[in-house]
Amino acid sequence: MKWDISRAGEWKAKDFPIACVIPTVGNSDDYDVGGWRSERPVREDDVCTQCLLCWIFCPDSSVVLDGEKVVAFDYEHCKGCGICAKECPTNPKFGRKAIEMISEGCELPGVK
Amino acid sequence: MAEQKLVATTGNALVAEAFRQIRPDVVAAYPITPQSSIVEDIAKHVASGRVHTNYVTTESEHSAMSACIGASAAGARVATATCGPGLAMMWEMLYIASGMRLPIVMANTNRALSAPINIHCDHSDVMGARDSSWITLFAETAQEAYDNTIMAVRIAEHPDVLLPVMSCLDGFITTHAVDRACMLDDETVAEFVGEYVPVNALLDTENPSSHGNFSGLGGLYFEFKAQQRAAMARASSVVAEVGERFAAISGRSFGMVEGWGMEDAETAIVVIGSSAGNVRHVARQLRAKGQKVGVLKIRCFRPFPVEEIRSALRGLKAIAVLDRSDSFGAEGGPLYLEIRSALYDLQERPPVVNYVYGLGGADVKLDLIERVYSDLSGIAVDAVEPAPLTYLGIR
Numbered sequence A: 001m002k003w004d005i006s007r008a009g010e011w012k013a014k015d016f017p018i019a020c021v022i023p024t025v026g027n028s029d030d031y032d033v034g035g036w037r038s039e040r041p042v043r044e045d046d047v048c049t050q051c052l053l054c055w056i057f058c059p060d061s062s063v064v065l066d067g068e069k070v071v072a073f074d075y076e077h078c079k080g081c082g083i084c085a086k087e088c089p090t091n092p093k094f095g096r097k098a099i100e101m102i103s104e105g106c107e108l109p110g111v112k
Numbered sequence B: 001m002a003e004q005k006l007v008a009t010t011g012n013a014l015v016a017e018a019f020r021q022i023r024p025d026v027v028a029a030y031p032i033t034p035q036s037s038i039v040e041d042i043a044k045h046v047a048s049g050r051v052h053t054n055y056v057t058t059e060s061e062h063s064a065m066s067a068c069i070g071a072s073a074a075g076a077r078v079a080t081a082t083c084g085p086g087l088a089m090m091w092e093m094l095y096i097a098s099g100m101r102l103p104i105v106m107a108n109t110n111r112a113l114s115a116p117i118n119i120h121c122d123h124s125d126v127m128g129a130r131d132s133s134w135i136t137l138f139a140e141t142a143q144e145a146y147d148n149t150i151m152a153v154r155i156a157e158h159p160d161v162l163l164p165v166m167s168c169l170d171g172f173i174t175t176h177a178v179d180r181a182c183m184l185d186d187e188t189v190a191e192f193v194g195e196y197v198p199v200n201a202l203l204d205t206e207n208p209s210s211h212g213n214f215s216g217l218g219g220l221y222f223e224f225k226a227q228q229r230a231a232m233a234r235a236s237s238v239v240a241e242v243g244e245r246f247a248a249i250s251g252r253s254f255g256m257v258e259g260w261g262m263e264d265a266e267t268a269i270v271v272i273g274s275s276a277g278n279v280r281h282v283a284r285q286l287r288a289k290g291q292k293v294g295v296l297k298i299r300c301f302r303p304f305p306v307e308e309i310r311s312a313l314r315g316l317k318a319i320a321v322l323d324r325s326d327s328f329g330a331e332g333g334p335l336y337l338e339i340r341s342a343l344y345d346l347q348e349r350p351p352v353v354n355y356v357y358g359l360g361g362a363d364v365k366l367d368l369i370e371r372v373y374s375d376l377s378g379i380a381v382d383a384v385e386p387a388p389l390t391y392l393g394i395r
């Protein structure tokens, strides 16, 4: 069963499920938690060797693949823990990692 | 009406028998005087195969209530017992049990809170928990303790309620004194409480659900508290309805309040728990001398029976509220404050005075009760200036 929370904004106290029980599972996808982040991972495609270590280590399944290639981060669920950046190996050709953590700030879209 | 067995035993033994008869799936408990013989008896009933309950021994009352919460969320019928400092140690979990809307049934054998260390009866323990959204019943006698324990299951598990219930009996006075009581047979009780059908059982793997959730940074907390208040309000009629059904099988009536001589009383004492017997005894003697005195015993403290209290006390000339706990720094004890508040909307408000009595098991002798009635008759004819608060029988 998929729990319909699309109109939750209009719910009155009596409409909430009893005891704050969520009467379904697998719905964390619906919950935008990107705002918890203070830093975000940013990846340079040229520097990336596609070793997939970031994808393996990300605890929030927020490294997005296309086939077997890293293409993006899921910023609605990435918590900014920095594990991907820590695990990302330094590319000897460039002398740096492909992933860098940068501060979330006011210049980001949607953040005021 | 079902056939009953007359027994002579202690309040605790009867509560343990009631627990056996309601067949809880899980009992998680920690022993504490004067509750211990309840859980010892349950352990014996389990060990001898008289009940197929999973009896969980825990290392503290905090853990006991936590285990009860886990088992109840899993979908089990759960019972436990505690008192005094044990109830205090459960505090955090009391709110979690009610907030998670788990119909746990708990016996509380009222005991004073330290310091000084004291193992005897007063109501400080339960009055401290009065805001925790537990339905709270009080027994005067072993019989009422037995009856309340059985009714508690149906009240708690009622789909309109789904709140935990605390069934209180006075430590030592009711728990340990041998009293006469009627017991229903096992089948009648089993039929009365019925099968427990949990709403969101964690062990219902066909319908997975997530419990104990964070209610959100946006403050979705208030809404769940409003639901609890609504459930508590609905509990009033459920308590009455369950009381009627219980009366049908037992022949013993249950009301949220129980009056004696209230029909034409001019003065009355409001009391909770075992002392009601003493008060009634004195009232009977005074009635024989022609004094129009009454007794109002509160059997259900949460939800607070405001309407019943109002209609019983309306028109009286003077009222005394006996509190077996104090709310230090407040105008009086907790029962006094609520009774006064319940009478506030009456056109003519009767004078209400407060007596804090029996703290830490201090004796409630008959002459003390006589003194209260005599104060009341003085207040009723304006001969005595009502004292706001008296520590009754203090040296």
Ligand code: SF4
Residues within 6 Å of the ligand: A040, A041, A057, A058, A059, A060, A061, A062, A063, A073, A077, A078, A079, A080, A081, A082, A083, A084, A085
């Ligand atoms: S910062 Fe953490 S959560 Fe975000 S993509 Fe990297 S490993 Fe995953």
Ligand code: SF4
Residues within 6 Å of the ligand: A043, A047, A048, A049, A050, A051, A052, A053, A054, A055, A070, A084, A087, A088, A089, A098, A099
């Ligand atoms: S760990 Fe670094 S190099 Fe490896 S796939 Fe991820 S971003 Fe590319």
